Amino acid sequence: MTEFSGSDLPASGLAASDLARRLPLTRRRFAALLATALAAGLATGWAGGAHAQEKVVRIGYQKYGTLILLKNKGLLEGKLKALGYSVRWAEFPAGPQLLEALNAGAIDFGNTGEAPPIFAQAAGAPLVYVGYEPAAPEGEAILVPKGSPLKTVADLKGKTVALNKGSNVHYLLVKALEKAGVAYADVKTTFLTPADARAAFERGAVDAWAIWDPFQAAAEKTIEARQLADGTGIVSNYQFYFTTKNFAEQAPQVVDAVLAGVAEIGAWVKANPKAAAEEFSPLVGIPTPILEVALARQQYDVKPITPAVVAQQQEVADAFHKLGLIPKPIRISDAVRAARS
CATH class of the missing domain: 3.40.190.10 (Periplasmic binding protein-like II)
Structure with a gap:
């Protein structure tokens, strides 16, 4: 892992999505994502878009956030084993690259901030919002x-x-x-x-x-x-959790189990901020005192998507379309998982 020192922030390495981001052609971007996913064993059972040969949920995470702690603690594996699923993890440098992988079919679940899914939905990604963290x-x-x-x-x-x-x-x-x-x-x-x-x-x-x-x-x-x-008084800075439409329909109980794991980790971070900062430190290569400051500015929890949150996310989409940052208007409500009874 890259160590944090002086003027250099830790780099996360050239992940599949980072490589794809540097390539100009859509076909090459997809090929880079797929090749690295295959090399990492992420695409087991992917053929035909199904999980026929092995029941596995492929989770994309970033170098900082709840999902990397969930991975590090190994809490999810036990929850999913009872459902007949295993877990595969893939790291991405940022939200846009993670959602490129979701769109390409290389992962089933991940989380990003509020802007990346706007671009992804406008590009036709089959994403579904399944939860969010409160404003930070x-x-x-x-x-x-x-x-x-x-x-x-x-x-x-x-x-x-x-x-x-x-x-x-x-x-x-x-x-x-x-x-x-x-x-x-x-x-x-x-x-x-x-x-x-x-x-x-x-x-x-x-x-x-x-x-x-x-x-x-x-x-x-x-x-x-x-x-x-x-962002105070300007933006909410939500964090959202996503899956694909197919996975949400085929394995809703798995999605719920992942969200339950996220909630468990979030509660632990809120109750143990110093211990969480100490655990994050070797994962991201940043000293614990700095991470304590960062953690104090977040709201570690996971909640179902509400109409109010959808309305705020729609404002983001409309603003980007008005500026020509996305090519067409989108409706956030089209990409929200229906409430489960």
Whole structure:
């Protein structure tokens, strides 16, 4: 694992989705995802889109969040064994890449922030929202270097902002600029993964960086990056859990078991934040004190999707369509799992 030191944030490595992101052709993107999934053993029983030869749920996770703790503690395996399922895990550098894999059929379940599923649904991904974590607006921010002359979001006009395209912070930037009276088109954006954005931010290649925890907390602590704004009063910063339409229909009890495992881990994190930070530290290569700050800004819980949450997510979709960031309007309600009796 890459160690955290000085000016470098830990990189998550070239996962299947990261490789695919760097390839220009759709066919090559899909081929990269599939090849790596096969090499990792993720596609067992995938032929024909079915889990005929082995009953397995393939879960995509990111380097930080509830799912990586669920994997690390091994709690889910026991829950699913009773249902006749095993678990396969795959790591992704960010939400957009994880949902590319979901769309390609390489995973069955995962979680991301509020923006990635908008892009994925607009691209035709067969995703289904099955749960969410409560709002955590302090868990993402627009940062500037310690000595930057920029003091407010309005000062970003004509400046360059680094961010991961299609991630939660993409929506944060859109709404923060709107609140400040600055047109999105009046800001230059450069789309970089967190590790690459951190490097560009430190060498002065960009004026600001829109980023989420724990990278946000790490930059604030180690290089004294300063917030122009976090999500407070601007965006909710929800985390969502997804599966595919087919998997939701074929194995609803498995989806419920995974969500129950997520809830169990969330309750443990809330009750034991220091222990959770200590467990996260070797997984992400970030010191425990920084992770304690990041964890304090999250709401670790999982709840059923509500009409109010759907309405807020629809606002995200509408905003992206208005700006031409997605090619067509979408209805979030079309991708929400019906309530189970």
